[in-house]
Amino acid sequence: MNSGGPGTTQEHHFTRVIRGDVDSVRxxxxxxxxxxxxxVVGHDPIQGKRLAQKNLWVAHTLEYETxxxxxxxxxxxxxxxxTFDYAVPVLFTNGDRRSLEREADAIIALATAPAxxxxxxxxxxxxxxxxxxxxACGTPLARNSLPAELEVMRMTANxxxxxxxxxxxxxxxxxxxxxxxxxxxxxxxxxxxVVVFVIGELIALRFLIAGLRRLxxxxxxxxxxxxxxxxxxxxxxxxxxxxxxxxPLSVTEGTTKLIANSTQPPASIIGxxxxxxxx
Amino acid sequence: xxxxxxxxxxIGMGCTKFGEHWNKSAEDLIVExxxxxFEDAGVEPSAIEAAWVGTLVSGISGQALSRPLKxxxxxxxxxxxxxxxxxxxxxxxxFAVASGAYDLALVVGFxxxxxxxxxxxxxxxxxxxxxxxxxxGAFALAANRYFHRYGTGKEELAMISVKNHFNGARNKKAHFxxxxxxxxxxxxPMIASPLGLxxxxxTTDGAAAAIITRTELAPKFNKDFVTIKAMGLAVGPGTGRxxxxxxxxxxxxxxxxxxxxxxxxxxxxxxxxxSMAEVHDCFSITEMIIYxxxxxxxxxxxxxxxxxxxxxxxxxxxxxxxxxLKSFGHPxxxxxxxxxxxxxxxxxxxxxxRQVKDMKLGLAHNLGGNPGSFTCSIIALGHP
Numbered sequence: 132m133n134s135g136g137p138g139t140t141q142e143h144h145f146t147r148v149i150r151g152d153v154d155s156v157r158x159x160x161x162x163x164x165x166x167x168x169x170x171v172v173g174h175d176p177i178q179g180k181r182l183a184q185k186n187l188w189v190a191h192t193l194e195y196e197t198x199x200x201x202x203x204x205x206x207x208x209x210x211x212x213x214t215f216d217y218a219v220p221v222l223f224t225n226g227d228r229r230s231l232e233r234e235a236d237a238i239i240a241l242a243t244a245p246a247x248x249x250x251x252x253x254x255x256x257x258x259x260x261x262x263x264x265x266x267a268c269g270t271p272l273a274r275n276s277l278p279a280e281l282e283v284m285r286m287t288a289n290x291x292x293x294x295x296x297x298x299x300x301x302x303x304x305x306x307x308x309x310x311x312x313x314x315x316x317x318x319x320x321x322x323x324x325v326v327v328f329v330i331g332e333l334i335a336l337r338f339l340i341a342g343l344r345r346l347x348x349x350x351x352x353x354x355x356x357x358x359x360x361x362x363x364x365x366x367x368x369x370x371x372x373x374x375x376x377x378x379p380l381s382v383t384e385g386t387t388k389l390i391a392n393s394t395q396p397p398a399s400i401i402g403x404x405x406x407x408x409x410x
Numbered sequence: 411x412x413x414x415x416x417x418x419x420x421i422g423m424g425c426t427k428f429g430e431h432w433n434k435s436a437e438d439l440i441v442e443x444x445x446x447x448f449e450d451a452g453v454e455p456s457a458i459e460a461a462w463v464g465t466l467v468s469g470i471s472g473q474a475l476s477r478p479l480k481x482x483x484x485x486x487x488x489x490x491x492x493x494x495x496x497x498x499x500x501x502x503x504x505f506a507v508a509s510g511a512y513d514l515a516l517v518v519g520f521x522x523x524x525x526x527x528x529x530x531x532x533x534x535x536x537x538x539x540x541x542x543x544x545x546x547g548a549f550a551l552a553a554n555r556y557f558h559r560y561g562t563g564k565e566e567l568a569m570i571s572v573k574n575h576f577n578g579a580r581n582k583k584a585h586f587x588x589x590x591x592x593x594x595x596x597x598x599p600m601i602a603s604p605l606g607l608x609x610x611x612x613t614t615d616g617a618a619a620a621i622i623t624r625t626e627l628a629p630k631f632n633k634d635f636v637t638i639k640a641m642g643l644a645v646g647p648g649t650g651r652x653x654x655x656x657x658x659x660x661x662x663x664x665x666x667x668x669x670x671x672x673x674x675x676x677x678x679x680x681x682x683x684x685s686m687a688e689v690h691d692c693f694s695i696t697e698m699i700i701y702x703x704x705x706x707x708x709x710x711x712x713x714x715x716x717x718x719x720x721x722x723x724x725x726x727x728x729x730x731x732x733x734x735l736k737s738f739g740h741p742x743x744x745x746x747x748x749x750x751x752x753x754x755x756x757x758x759x760x761x762x763x764r765q766v767k768d769m770k771l772g773l774a775h776n777l778g779g780n781p782g783s784f785t786c787s788i789i790a791l792g793h794p
Contacts, residue, residue, distance in 0.1 A: 155655075158655045158657070159655075161559075165558065165559060170559065170560060170561045170710075171559050171560070171710065172560065172709075172710040172711070173708065173709060173710065174709050369603075372600050372603055375597060375598070375599055375600050375606070376598075376599045377599060378599040378600060378601055378607065379599060379607065381613075382546075382601065382607060382610045382611075382612055382613070383430065383524070383612035383613050383614070385599065385607050386586060386607060386608065386610075386612055387430075387586070389594065389598060389599075389607060389608070390575075390586060390588045390590055390594070393588040393589055393590055393591075393594070
């Protein structure tokens with residue numbers, strides 16, 4: 132189902148059944164949403180926002196700015212009914228809607244997938260099956276294999292975008308051909324027909340090349356294409372933190388020293404100085 | 411829990427200046443706070459029938475109080491519940507007074523840290539659970555997780571510290587009575603990334619005291635008094651670190667204690683119904699998460715409220731008007747009572763330039779432990 136209108140977002144919502152009770156499903160989905168680049172801004176219902184990752188004209192549906200609401204309610208003691216409600220700037224075709232559904236399927240698959248490599252790649256400690264970080268050294272543990280739903284999601288979103296780009300390309304090429312033919316045969320200035328033909332066909336060619344390149348990437352994914360959904364944790368110290376002064380030995384004494392030259396309140400509200408004169 | 415609302419009154423309170431008291435003993439601080447409370451309540455020490463004393467590491471047994479105050483041969487109980495010690499001492503005393511067992515009770519919280527070698531919460535109690543843990547390190551986990559989940563940055567944390575120092579600069583009993591700038595907070599030395607020096611509260615010496623009685627007896631002692639509206643205490647299992655699904659962006663103990671208090675008072679919209687709050691800002695991220703756990707902000711929305719100045723002294727819901735742990739200081743056993751000391755004066759209209767307008771209900775939130783292992787006490791005070 133969908134709704135929307137000019138100047139607004141368009142919505143698409145559907146339901147899925149997920150194994151597990153509402154609370155455990157909620158925790159898992161919230162965690163997985165972050166791997167799909169959503170910022171979770173609400174928990175009940177789950178609300179996630181994802182910023183646009185590319186310009187609207189070159190992005191596929193899953194790269195638009197997206198607001199996702201997931202409403203959970205119990206279906207049985209061991210299953211949960213989840214309503215996924217997507218809001219995106221535009222939905223061109225049913226393929227766009229299917230892309231959103233495939234993403235929801237991937238979210239569910241990832242949320243319910245058994246993790247995870249047992250041996251820590253850093254310290255080689257054997258970890259229990261469900262942990263996401265090494266219990267000995269804290270290194271993030273990768274999944275052994277990613278669910279097939281992720282690949283289906285990627286293929287659906289990209290194939291839909293390819294279809295749209297090639298369709299747009301053909302439409303522009305045909306339209307340009309018709310308009311330029313009319314101008315050449317019936318226009319007062321036939322040169323305009325040539326100009327329209329050249330510009331229109333270049334635009335059509337641009338969409339055609341974009342579509343073919345995307346098709347190539349879809350069929351021949353980079354080895355890292357699925358890793359975008361893996362948690363990324365930087366262990367290096369950011370540059371701006373390296374530039375900070377060295378930490379003091381004591382927070383109290385460090386603070387006293389740091390704010391020594393700060394704004395002094397009026398003398399009337401400063402209490403007696405009680406530091407031992409011996410110190 | 412049964413609602414004891416308005417059955418117990420606070421008729422006097424005292425609090426030392428918090429700071430580095432190299433020239434005072436723990437006993438000196440206790441005497442100073444207790445005698446301010448005696449004078450405020452208009453009672454003699456000899457009238458006290460029972461007492462509760464809270465300290466984490468600065469004393470043992472009731473003798474920590476009986477000796478300095480010469481309160482000999484009356485019931486005195488030492489209470490310890492991590493950083494929530496001060497409020498829990500008052501809570502136990504309030505139950506005893508409400509029951510009718512005693513008419514007049516003294517509560518004192520104190521800590522003398524600066525000459526004890528104690529420089530911040532120590533490592534884990536267990537060598538297995540959280541070995542190598544430090545308080546800044548533990549709360550930095552919460553900050554990183556919160557940033558990751560909600561897209562918030564360090565600037566909002568800095569704004570909390572700036573606010574608390576602004577308030578503390580207007581409090582003659584605060585440890586740090588100076589304002590700080592946003593730039594200072596942002597460029598302060600890093601303690602545990604992303605928590606910088608000015609995101610962390612100090613360790614402090616100090617004491618605070620309260621004298622309580624049943625509300626019907628209060629006017630006999632002091633016409634100016636406040637009443638305890640509700641009390642909540644939630645102690646978690648301490649197993650968060652072992653739970654793969656533990657969420658560092660919210661503290662269940664705070665939520666549980668708040669639920670107890672809100673249920674007792676019938677509060678449905680705490681943001682609108684609470685006049686001001688004192689919360690346990692041991693680190694700036696703690697205060698940020700507390701806003702959400704107390705229902706002052708929606709989950710993930712504290713940033714917007716901080717940016718809007720909601721919790722500033724002149725904001726819609728002032729928080730830590732006395733400077734909080736960050737600026738007033740954190741002598742562990744005293745902090746919970748220090749929060750109540752501020753609310754007491756706010757309710758009596760005696761908070762000076764920090765006075766909150768139209769003061770009806772104040773909430774004091776006292777948190778002990780680290781993420782995944784908390785004790786949390788919340789006490790609400792109001793007019794009789």
